Amino acid sequence: MHRRLTMILALLLIGVLFPAAAFADGPTPESNAVAIDTVWVLICGYLVFLMHAGFSLVEAGFTRAKNTVNIMMKNLLTVSLGMILFFVVGFALAFGGDTGGFIGIKGFFLGNLExxxxxxxxxxxxxxxxxxxxxxxxxxxxxxxxxxxxxxxxIFTIVITAFIYPVVVHWVWNGDGWLAQKGFIDFAGSTVVHGVGGWSALVGAWLLGARIGKYGKNGEIRAIPGHNIALGTLGTLLLWLGWFGFNPGSTLSGTTGDIALIATTTMLAASAGTVGAMIVTWVRYGKPDLGLTLNGALGGLVGITAGCAAVSPAGALAIGLISGMLLPLSVAFFDRVAKVDDPVGAISVHGICGLFGTLAVGLFAVDGGLFYGGGFSQLAVQATGVVAVAAWCLALGFIVFKVIDLVIGLRVSAEEEMEGLDLGEHGMEAYGDFMMRSGDVTGLMGFK
Structure with a gap:
């Protein structure tokens, strides 16, 4: 007992006289901050991963039952291929050192990151x-x-995750990227993520052409309703939840108060986008359309993603409201004027609302925005970034889709499309046993 007490006193004395030596391997304020930041970023990454469940449900709900397996399979493989390709090559092209601002050159397979x-x-x-x-x-x-x-x-997923997207990331988020050097602001990806996806979706849908039965012989539009609006609603709410990882997580720090502002601007913009889309559809069509209103919420989220850390809560309300009101007008334009068949409204949600949200930073940014006395300089930089990324994605997307079409073909046969891609592409149905046979019913009721 005496020896143990002596040892404890000796350790305490060493700690008082030589604290650095006593606790050299222990936690420090700096290491604690890094640990908190790491946990924060990982948790937010998990929320962003959850968004893929939201995308799957939205796309499945907004399309027909006969294509549900195909929708789910595409989303599952998108995640899996995206992870592998961003590990092998994408991360290096995006963040691999100073190359004059265009593309990274090291970090393949996450090696050589010194x-x-x-x-x-x-x-x-x-x-x-x-x-x-x-x-x-x-x-x-x-x-x-x-x-x-x-x-x-x-094939297109491989190209966009391995090359098209990482190059844009390098331009904007790598620090030495040419758009970053110009002062382009896209905090969490209205253009970097949603613009890339939206413009690529536009060229793909345009080259594919409309679904059979979408347009009549005289150009009249025929609605093709989705099979489960409840799935679409659940998917939208999951995406909304995931956005709180998407935007606040982009601070890469859980020790900054900015995450509270970003969470607030994100929530307000999504809410305003919902209301804005509902108002437009109610006035335009006489009824508040749920499908367009759900997309309005997503449009508000996409719109605020670029400026979520740069605008005030009031500015976020304005951005979200305008994004939501733009959404149904954009859907009508692509549907009726451009004749581009987009079953889920992805081009309008991600492309058009992403475009507006990126430009809106030049208007609503508290530091440098036009409405706050900053002049047109930031708006001009934002416009430069939007045009550059759109041109890159439209050009590369056209080339890739065209090559695929020439080599193996883009579109399934008319017979397969009519039957549904679930059977034609995957040999199975999503709802194979959903309908009960009459014999099953009588058996349950006790009849022979």
Whole structure:
């Protein structure tokens, strides 16, 4: 007992006289901050990963039952391929050092990352960025739904996750990227993520053409309702939840008060987008349309993603409201004027609302926005970024889709499209046993 007490007193004395030596391997304020930031980023990454469940449900609910397996399969493979390709090549192209601002050159297979400081462990940073990459790719899935060959979609997913998206990331988020050097602001990806997905979706849907029966011989529009609006609603709410990882997580820090502002602006914009879309559909069509209102919520979320850390809560309300009101007008334009068949409204949600949200930073940013006395300089930079990314994605998307079409074909046969891609592409149905046979009913009722 005496020896144990003496040892404890000696350790305490060492700790008082030589604290650095006594606790050299223990936690410090700096290491604690890194640990908190790492946990925060990982949790937010998990929320962003959950968004893929939301995308799956929205796309399935807004399309026909006979294509549900195909929708689910595309989303599952988008995540899986996105993770692998962003590990092998995408991360290096996005964040692999100074190359004059266009593309990264090191970090393939997450090796050779010396000299690159991400503020948190590199694997944690990779994980967060990887789920973002898959999000950009899965946007295309909904716009080309119900008529694209599964293998054609897989090939395009490989290209967008391995090259098209990572290059844009390098331009904006790498620090030395040419758009970052100009002062372009896209905090969490209205253009980097949603613009890339939206513009790629536009060129894909345009090259594929409309679904059979969408337009009549004289150009009249025929609605093709989705089979389960409840799934679409649940998917939208899951995406809304996931956005609280998407936007606040982009701070890469759980020790900053900015996450409260970002969560608030995100919530307000989504809510305003919902109301804005509902008002427009109610006035325009005489009824408050649920499908367009759900997309209005997503439009508000996409719109605020670029400026969520740069605008005030009041500014977020304005951005969300305008995004939501733009959404049904954009859907009507692509449907009626451009004749681009987009079953889920992905082009309007991600492309058009992403475009507006990125430009809105130049208007509503508290520091440098036009409405706050900053002049037109920030707006001009935002416009430069929007045009550059749109041109990149439209050009590369056209080339890739065209090559796929020439080599293996983009579109399934008319017979397969009419029967449904579930059977034609995957040999199974999503609701094979949903309907009960009459014999089963009588058996349950006790009749012979």
């Amino acid at each position: 000299g690159l400081d991400f503020g948190i462990p590199s694997l944690g940073f990779w994980f967060f960025q990887a789920v973002f990459c898959a999000t950009a790719a899965t946007i295309v899935s909904g716009a080309v739904a119900e008529r694209i060959k599964f293998i054609a979609y897989i």
